[in-house]
Amino acid sequence: MRIGHLEAFGPVCPACRLRGDGEQSIVLEAIYAERDGHVLQGMLRCPNLACQREFPILDGIPLLLAQIRDQISGQVLGLMMREDLHPDLESLVGDCCGPGSEFDTVRRHLSHYAVDHWGEYDPDPWEGSGAIARLGALAYDLAPPLPGGLAIDLGCSVGRNSFELAAATGGLVVGLDLNLSMLRLAGQVLRSGRVSYPRRRVGVAFDRRDHAVPVPQAEQVDFWACDAAALPFRDGGLQTITSFNLIDCLPDPFAHLQSLGRVLAPEGLTLLATPYDWAPSATTIQGWIGGHSQRGEDRGDPVERMRRLLQPEVTGLRLQAERPRVPWEVRSYSRSRTLYEAHLLAARACAPDAPAP
Ligand SMILES: C[S@@+](CC[C@H](N)C(=O)[O-])C[C@H]1O[C@@H](n2cnc3c(N)ncnc32)[C@H](O)[C@@H]1O
Ligand SMILES: [Zn+2]
Known part of the structure; x- marks a missing residue:
């Protein structure tokens, strides 16, 4: 910190x-x-x-x-997990814990997001994707100019977009997430300019990757563990918020949009991306934005529902620009990737007593 x-x-x-x-x-x-x-x-x-x-x-x-x-x-394992074991010993621990264990889950998450965020800098670029940086570049072009001032990257995972956000705004950025193992990796990148993580090959076989990554904006960036559903910020104090591929992981997506409207300063900008990949384990169906009630006027289309939610009187946010389909790819292991098409949106916060026309 x-x-x-x-x-x-x-x-x-x-x-x-x-x-x-x-x-x-x-x-x-x-x-x-x-x-x-x-x-x-x-x-x-x-x-x-x-x-x-x-x-x-x-x-x-x-x-x-x-x-x-x-x-x-x-999350005690994510907090205490060590990165210094010889690869033979790390793989033996992985074999003993087995698939579905907490050890396996932590390593899979690190692998998915570290490849996506930092894999393009791997000297052995075997399947490194950099997909989150491409998604970010499209987002930062969506509603120029970006405000300067304080910015947060919600659901930052292993941190790549927090650095991109710092470059785009020129201001201070805090990357926020709930997952302690991913935040520890983001912190390691911040302090050392290197990333070290287990890259999943197949099954419970992982290869440890360790390489340098460029972080020219490091002075502007910090990483904190926070719950997006209980943000520790005063109302109206932030200028920019990115929330990439987070809203469909939250129990209450509508409350998420409202809280963005609250913590942003008037005319502050939020950039949202989501593939609407709803899962009942994260969000009960009542909370989904689209993906149900297809008898309605919008036929359950999440894009239409999201547009209606991004109105001043509903969430305190006003939709400014959008791209309905941008690619976002997550690698699972060496023979499997999921290609999502995320809905990208830019919305401005409205002053509470003066909703825009
Ligand atoms: C699908 S991942 C997307 C990560 C990153 N934004 C990206 O696009 O590559 C969702 C991230 O949100 C985090 N997350 C889930 N629930 C959260 C919450 N309530 N508060 C903060 N972060 C959360 C997860 O730990 C994970 O890092
Ligand atoms: Zn207190």
């Missing part, structure tokens, strides 16, 4: 905010380990005497989470 980002973004306690108990700015209470301008281990605290929540900083990632116990106990 960079202290400059903490001061500039001034996060508030997500637990107090959820309870409606005021907006308390989180304070840095202790630094246990620090290197090259990054707090690697430390403690943040809510100053509200009725709350006093502690938010640890682990491996450079502050965990600004209301449900801190659930998140740490549920």
